[in-house]
Amino acid sequence: MPFDTTTLRFDANGLIPCIAQDAGTSEVLMMAWMNAEAVQRTLETGRVTYWSRSRQSFWVKGETSGHTQELVDFRVDCDRDCLLVTVRQEGPACHTNRRSCFYTAVRDGAEVELMEPMG
Template structure:
């Protein structure tokens, strides 16, 4: 199944959360890409992965929870660093294969201690480091 059957609904229509969750396109491990964006500046902070359990926990607590593919465990952003992400809103794309999290990021989002994870910027035939650690 997919979200395609819901594409022609009118603005303001509502769907049960479980109907949308069961139609998300996840990988073989049940994961879906989640983009974190600062809610007020629209700055793209990071990309991580979520599964149904981390989505539901995030919605329940307001504290963003991801699935760490490297550690094979749940990762509550800022749990050890204090650089937490408070959820402002969550949206799913039209294909149901990505999540957009509007967050309030406290401190750096990147493990390198930079504001965001996208600091390798392509400039013609080279890549420039566009920010320093905070």
């Protein structure tokens, strides 16, 4: 049966959160938003495409930075309101030049940065 994006539960703005995870290490890299067309573009091209809420436009991860995400697997959660893409990440995933956007931990009530920017 072909995948039907109308079965997804988008929010009031027509968006759904998408978590990107490294296919090799299972590290959570980032979270961004997709709309139905970004989902379709991602599935059709194999290049992960998100919707930028600030720019109100599509962005293909790595199109300008070279830090691309090649789609390995595409999953829908049980409530159909969140997506998980496993990817082959080239370079850092975070716009701060870190491998992951989740580089800040809270330990004993204080924030601790777990990684430095890459090269």
